[in-house]
Amino acid sequence: MTALILIDVQRGFDEPEFWGPRNNPGAEANMKALLDAWQDRRLPVVLVHHDSLKPGSPLRPGQPGHDFKPELDGARPDLVFGKKVNSAFIGDIDLDAWLKARGIGSFVIAGIQTNFCCETTARMGGNLGYDVTFALDATYTFDLPGLDGEVVTADELYRVTAANLANQFATVKSTKDILSGLG
Template sequence: MHTEIPALMIIDMQKGMADASAGPRNNPDAEGNIAALLDAWRRADARVVHVRHISRTPGSPFWPGQPGVEFQERLAPLPGEHVVEKNVPDAFIHSGLERWLHARGITQLVIVGVSTNNSVEATARTAGNLGFHTQVVSDATFAFDKVDYSGTKRSADEVHAMSLANLEGEYAVITDTQRLLSI
């Protein structure tokens, strides 16, 4: 049994993700659940990592200098909380994140944020492959509607559920906010 408090990793909770133009999504309470977890981690003086996507596509809401690239206010980092900037879905790629975690002896991660089937899944897969004990919080992550490869429109709930199924057991343990807050 691991006794260390895992680092809380909050992925891409930027203003652009809260914009209606992002499309239909699931888990409307995800931001509240992330905020509750963030508050618990801060009260425990545990490690928090904020991940911010910086787009390489001009005109993207996540392009530097655009309002969408900024953190959502209630989830913004405090001084001393680590910020990782990425420009691909996986927060470990070209970011120094793995080195930062190892230098602090962190072996466990709790991942929240958006989107479940993109940055959350990519980061959780790498975390699991690198040997981190990883948990993904099902109700503190969310996805958007997406058309699958065969042309069938999938609801955000379907996309989210499939992504969690892809991760469960092999790369991460899937949990929920209440379970984490009751520990």
């Protein structure tokens, strides 16, 4: 059985003045397509939210940005929990224990941000022995300043994350390919 783990699909990421330019404007539609497919098949769904401790962050608990995006309206998750760091394996719930208790040895990751919480969770999942599928086009990220002062674009970060994961930690697929594999 394969679980779907949706990471940090929160309204606070819709604030470009805080985050800067993003990539992959179709990500939310792909997240929704995955969620619908998992729920239609009664497969396990896990929703993770980031509980930022940083002052001024739109992802702080109690702020409107902490809420899930509308694409998750109507979700019937099997598990919902928060985390304060990048990995969903280090959160308010022991995700590893939860998955193992249910005999779940594989999962698909989608959400925000590609190169932070999604990638970190995929890496840890791979290291823990899970069969991880990374739904690249159901993620997005933002431009970042490089150490040399140049901007590293969201598209560059996205591409590098895919290469990092595919060569060590996960199978990187499109939403279309994941859905066609569900039958």
